[in-house]
Amino acid sequence: MAREAFEMIAKTMAGLEDVLAEELTALGADEIQIGRRMVSFTGDKAVLYKANMHCRTALRILKPIFQFKAKNADEVYAEIKKFTWFDILNEKNTFAIDAVVFSSIFTHSKFVAYRVKDAIADYFTQRTGKRPSVSVSNPDVLINIHIAENLCTVSLDSSGESLHKRGYRVAQTDAPLNEVLAAGMILKTGWKGESDFIDPMCGSGTLLIEAAMIAMNIPPGIYRKGFAFEKWNDFNQDLFDTIYNDDSGEREFNHKIYGSDILPKAIAIATENAKSAGVAKYIELRAMPMQQYTKAPSENGIIVTNPPYGERIKPDDLFGLYDMIGERLKHVFMGYTAWILSYRKDCFNKLGLKTSERIPLVNGSLECEFRRYDLFAGKRDDLKKTPKTNE
Structure with a gap:
């Protein structure tokens, strides 16, 4: 059966894009393109899981779900509300919005996040009479909206907590290195x-x-308590267990x-x-x-x-x-x-x-x-x- 490939975006820090691209290539990602503080690529569900588990230089792995252009916050609201959100979550789930804005039209990322939240809540309320709750800590679904001037990209954040938070750090000194x-x-x-x-x-x-x-x-992901994709409705536990428990790549030092x-x-x-x-x-x-x-x-x-x-x-x-x-x-x-x-x-x-x-x-x-x-x-x-x- 042919694998179902989709686009993903790995976010990173300035100057590390080339190293991240090498890491993704080694994991079997395709169509790799280096951008500013990010690398876009394609792959299947296994590549998504591996990127979260294995990429040392990725901060988060996003899965874009739709794109649109908007001139103001009302247009953002209208476009978000058009999407079939039942494919992603239901009224019993919790969700959170992360807005990243590089635009002369939209100047407040918090206001954008607020309008996106309203649109998703209203989508469910009008259809079921109930709405999913917003949860800032550990939501079931984390939604990312990225606005570059008037181009809006809505993605699912597959990582959750930033991937630099490995899970091994029990204490830190002043000014610790990321x-x-x-x-x-x-x-x-x-x-x-x-x-x-x-x-x-x-x-x-x-x-x-x-x-x-x-x-x-x-x-680096071996110590983490979890990833956001584990709460997605299409999560494949068997596939993730196989990736998580595979130690065939480990070397002697x-x-x-x-x-x-x-x-x-x-x-x-x-x-x-x-x-x-x-x-x-x-x-x-x-x-x-x-x-x-x-x-x-x-x-x-x-x-x-x-x-x-x-x-x-x-x-x-x-x-x-x-x-x-x-x-x-x-x-x-x-x-x-x-x-x-x-x-x-x-x-x-x-x-x-x-x-x-x-x-x-x-x-x-x-x-x-x-x-x-x-x-x-x-x-x-x-x-x-x-x-x-x-x-």
Whole structure:
């Protein structure tokens, strides 16, 4: 029997679209097209379930159900009310609306959501005398309306709670790294577990845990309590069970992941999170400042880290911190590749190292850069004398 393919949209963070497209290709998705903070693709129900379970860089997976053009909120209301909502939910279900608006015509996403809610409620009231209830937390059906100028796309949100909420995090430090961004950073480096991995400023351990999951190919959705599609009326439990319980893609990891942080509290939190994710035995954690590294744990490996930028976390001496990071990288981690996410160019300059690659990424609302440094043996002063063509 031919599989029934339909269009889907995977939402992501700016700069991670290409990595998400690669993930979707590996899962068997077709007709992949990269957009802004999103990737559209086609596939069947199995691809929908797999995308939610396996995509490390997706925030949510949407299934568009219809599209229309509207010049005002009354037209939105009228078009929404025309749709056959009985195919999607009934008066006993709960639902919620998520409105995303990029338009000069529609300026208030909450007002759009309100009108969509009214239209669906009135559709049922006029036909049955009853209406489904709105539930903000854990609704049976989550409906997404996306408006770009006058083009309105209505989708079912198959994920529910954002997919960055993996389910393993039991506690967090100040300014924790988003799990989708952490996984995207690691995938951008090309590392898949073939060497040791170090984060010397690990905070609550997000990069370390995502690295362990990537190294062993553990699906990021395995820890979640559930997905929105499990409440859909066409949900196939047997198919989902088969996908959920399939561990044939998991790999052995024969290296080690090392994490440290200056704050003992952060290490305690990282330890709990690693245990919760079931990867604690692969991660070695120590409470120590980066300047205390005197010896690399192995001849070569990769360092991926997200030092403070002076925005949410404010060190006493920000430039001194970056100067120290550059000094330790140069003297202790020869033969390694280091990747650093930061916000300010003058912080990068303080590292005193030559950049070999730079990738724009967004952390929260900050437009950051993710820079690669290939660490060779030699004196740091000699390196500073070389022309900084790439700085």
